[in-house]
Amino acid sequence: MIWKGRKSIPTPGPMPEVASAPARPAEPPRTTLSIIGPNLTVSGSLRSESDIVVHGRVAEGIACRVATVGETGLVGGEIVARNVRLMGRCDGQVRAQTAVIGPAAKLGGDLTCGGDAEVMGEVRGNVTGQTITVRPSAAIHGAVRGQVVHVQGTVQGNIEALDVTIAATAVIVGNITHNTIAIERGATHKGLRPWRARARV
Secondary structure, eight states, X not given: OEEETTEEEOOOOOOOOOOOOOOOOOOOOOOOEEEEOTTOEESSOEEOSSEXXXXXXXXXXXXXXXXXXXXXXXXXXXXXXXXXEESSEESSOEEESEEEEOTTOEEOSOEEESSOEEEOSEEOSOEEOSEXXXXXXXXXXXXXXXXXXXXXXXXXXXXXXXXXXXXXXXXEESOEEBXXXXXXXXXXXXXXXXXXXXXXX
16 A cells, blocks of 8 residues: 555555466478379479479479479479489489489489489489489499499499498499498499598598
8 A cells, every 4th residue: 555645545456367378289380282193294394392293294393392203204304302202204403302213213314412312213414412322223324422322233434432332233334432342242343443541520
């Protein structure tokens, strides 16, 4: 109570608490999917923040989160995505974090990955990544560069990696620059095998 002259003025009491509405749980981000059907042709390029699946034809390039090109799909330009699954044909290059090139796939340009790459089909260009696996059905016409390279298929080009393993089914025409190498009996290699030191951290 506050005294003012001879009159007392009551002081306001504490404000009553108002119950707040319960917080809504955060909704998970929605992933949208754009599908180009086998009878569709896109005369230009495609760009999306989500996923794109191509069973038809895209005359130019694709840029998205996850790109999948089915066995009937054809992309005439570059594919840029976080993850790429190429089961059909791409006449340009592929740039991704991870990529899988299927057994029936044909890539007409370079394959550049920030992470892992698995090749089961045909690549007419250079392949770069962290761990690169060349399956028995694969045919690479270009150089292969990575930290770790496993070759079970055909490589017509130089290989450069710290650790290289070559399976009995491998056919390699080109030099293999390595720090460590393991070659199974039955593998075919035509070229030199220069050694290189590991970089000191």
